[in-house]
Amino acid sequence: MPSSFKLLASLLLVLLLQACASVQYQPLATIDRISPDEGYRPRQAISQQKLPGNADDVFMVVMFSGGGSRAAALGYGVLEELNRQRFDWNGKPLSLFDQIDMTFGVSGGSMLSAYHALHGEDIFDNFERDFLKQNLQDNLKRKVFAVANWSRLTSPQFGRGDLLEEQLNQTLFRHATFDDLARKRKGPFTVIASTDMTAGTRLDFTQEVFDALCLDLSKLPIARAVAASSAVPLVFAPLTLNNNGGHCGYAIPEDMERAVFHSDPNALQTATRRELLDSVLSYGDRSKRPYIHLLDGGLVDNLGMGSLLEMTQLYSSQQLYDQFTQRKTRKIVVININAQNRIDTAIDQTADVPSTRSVMQALVDIPIDRNSEESVRQFRRMVDNWRKDEERRVRLEGGEPIAMYYISLALKDVADPALRKEMLNVPTTLYLPGPTVEKLKRVGAELLTQSEEFRQLQKALDLKRVEP
Numbered sequence: 001m002p003s004s005f006k007l008l009a010s011l012l013l014v015l016l017l018q019a020c021a022s023v024q025y026q027p028l029a030t031i032d033r034i035s036p037d038e039g040y041r042p043r044q045a046i047s048q049q050k051l052p053g054n055a056d057d058v059f060m061v062v063m064f065s066g067g068g069s070r071a072a073a074l075g076y077g078v079l080e081e082l083n084r085q086r087f088d089w090n091g092k093p094l095s096l097f098d099q100i101d102m103t104f105g106v107s108g109g110s111m112l113s114a115y116h117a118l119h120g121e122d123i124f125d126n127f128e129r130d131f132l133k134q135n136l137q138d139n140l141k142r143k144v145f146a147v148a149n150w151s152r153l154t155s156p157q158f159g160r161g162d163l164l165e166e167q168l169n170q171t172l173f174r175h176a177t178f179d180d181l182a183r184k185r186k187g188p189f190t191v192i193a194s195t196d197m198t199a200g201t202r203l204d205f206t207q208e209v210f211d212a213l214c215l216d217l218s219k220l221p222i223a224r225a226v227a228a229s230s231a232v233p234l235v236f237a238p239l240t241l242n243n244n245g246g247h248c249g250y251a252i253p254e255d256m257e258r259a260v261f262h263s264d265p266n267a268l269q270t271a272t273r274r275e276l277l278d279s280v281l282s283y284g285d286r287s288k289r290p291y292i293h294l295l296d297g298g299l300v301d302n303l304g305m306g307s308l309l310e311m312t313q314l315y316s317s318q319q320l321y322d323q324f325t326q327r328k329t330r331k332i333v334v335i336n337i338n339a340q341n342r343i344d345t346a347i348d349q350t351a352d353v354p355s356t357r358s359v360m361q362a363l364v365d366i367p368i369d370r371n372s373e374e375s376v377r378q379f380r381r382m383v384d385n386w387r388k389d390e391e392r393r394v395r396l397e398g399g400e401p402i403a404m405y406y407i408s409l410a411l412k413d414v415a416d417p418a419l420r421k422e423m424l425n426v427p428t429t430l431y432l433p434g435p436t437v438e439k440l441k442r443v444g445a446e447l448l449t450q451s452e453e454f455r456q457l458q459k460a461l462d463l464k465r466v467e468p
Helices: 003-022 042-048 068-084 108-132 136-145 146-151 160-173 178-184 208-211 224-227 254-261 270-283 306-313 318-328 358-396 418-423 433-452 451-463
Strands: 058-064 083-089 092-095 100-106 190-194 203-205 239-240 291-296 329-337 405-412
Touching: 003 318, 042 291, 058 108, 068 083, 068 092, 068 108, 068 329, 092 100, 100 108, 100 208, 108 160, 108 178, 108 224, 136 146, 136 160, 136 405, 146 160, 160 224, 160 239, 178 203, 203 306, 208 270, 224 239, 224 291, 224 358, 306 358, 329 358, 329 451, 358 405, 405 433, 405 451, 418 433, 433 451
Parallel strands: 058 100, 058 329, 100 190, 329 405
Antiparallel strands: 083 092, 190 203, 190 291, 239 291
């Protein structure tokens, strides 16, 4: 071996070893006390921050599922159509888009929901440029194979998930933090969800959850939360989060304590409430789990419905009714956008044993699909129960019911068979060709306007379709 080559190899080895030692996880800032009125919290945001053009009597929630760029394009098409749907409120023309109070984002859907929260209606000017028309996938590949990143990727505390965070910072979020969302957001409050790899539970990026970790969420880059929510196993490495639980005087919130400990001890729901509480308290001892590793939020909640379903488990319908009456809410609108695909395969056309790749894909997809179906069933049941409770309350007390509309939009419900097959076979990637993006946007708009539940909302609000 030529001496010059040996020298070069030795230098590269030294650099790699140095990098392994130098690239270390940078912990998130800790807190030594809980400040219930500070930080990125759903309650404060909902009660104190009304967005321009937001009607008092309409409360709208939109949930964006996982599915990479497919999910983002489909959800974007729904938002565009919501912006075309206009109604008159106290003499003011308003759009349905401006009525969105909260969003929930998972994986690919979190990229859209976080951007929408940060930029509001500016999403229509820039999201396509910043994400849908960006080849994020190729950009990431170049980062992985770039010589400049080899040393970092050899570090045990830096992985492909961290590269995804860097790319999202460059293209979408420009180093914005949750403090920016708390103080300067132009859009609805959003909840980004990831999966706690060890516990197998959902971890939401809200200060209420981070109180249990004794961490200051305001210092966390939005890009890191979105990267964690999008960290598909084997494609991206899990993202690390430090835990300081037990060092800030954390106590169970009063409403949660009341729901758990003041309910019927013999009721089956009480056991569910205790399980939910236990998942929060599991972070309370830093010595047992000083670090938490986060994966794709879709592994436990691909539709983003988990937080809302937990709310219905923790609180009675009367408690929820009281919260909405305080807001003067008369209509609750929940839109679930499900970009779940169903790739055609040939494995059932032959007796051959399916490949390892097919089996690995099934191991991820099957539990996600089953969990999603069960979440939809639970939510439908909750809506039915709400409507029955409201009918009963009106009979006993009089007045007008708070109407709840549940609008479920899924690619499997596309009416045209050929288009449905095409859309269900769009892969889960971080880049799609322009024509595919346009089709997904159009499908999102059509699914919304063809929904029977949406048509009922149209009638109730006297919606008119207007091009902005």
